Amino acid sequence: MSRKSLIQREKRRQELEQKYYLIRQSLKKELRITFSQRERWKINVRLQSLPRNSSAIRLRRRCFLTGRPRSNYKYFGLSGYILRDMVYACLLPGTRISSW
Structure with missing residues (x-):
C-alpha cells in the first residue's frame, strides 16, 4: 500500500490539472497560431505563470x-x-x- 500522503498529493494534482486544462490548451493553441516573436514571448510568460502541478505531464x-x-x-x-x-x-x- 502506498503512503496516504502521496495518494492525496496525486489527487490534488489531478484537480489542478482539470481546473487549468482549458486555459492551458487555449494558450498552447494561441502559441501555435502566432508568428510574432514578441507575442509568443508574452503567451509563453502567461503559460509559465500557471501552477506547475497543473501540467498533465506531472500526473502519475x-x-x-x-x-x-x-x-x-x-x-x-x-x-x-x-x-x-x-x-x-x-x-x-x-x-x-x-x-x-
Whole structure:
C-alpha cells in the first residue's frame, strides 16, 4: 500500500490539472497560431505563470486498489501483481494465464 500522503498529493494534482486544462490548451493553441516573436514571448510568460502541478505531464498513473505507482496496466488500472492475482482467481473475464 502506498503512503496516504502521496495518494492525496496525486489527487490534488489531478484537480489542478482539470481546473487549468482549458486555459492551458487555449494558450498552447494561441502559441501555435502566432508568428510574432514578441507575442509568443508574452503567451509563453502567461503559460509559465500557471501552477506547475497543473501540467498533465506531472500526473502519475497509480493502481486503483493499492496506489502502487509502478508496473501499471492502463487498460485495467491495476498494478502487475494485483492483476496477476485477479487473473488467477478468474475475476477478469477475457484474460488468459500463460503457462510454459
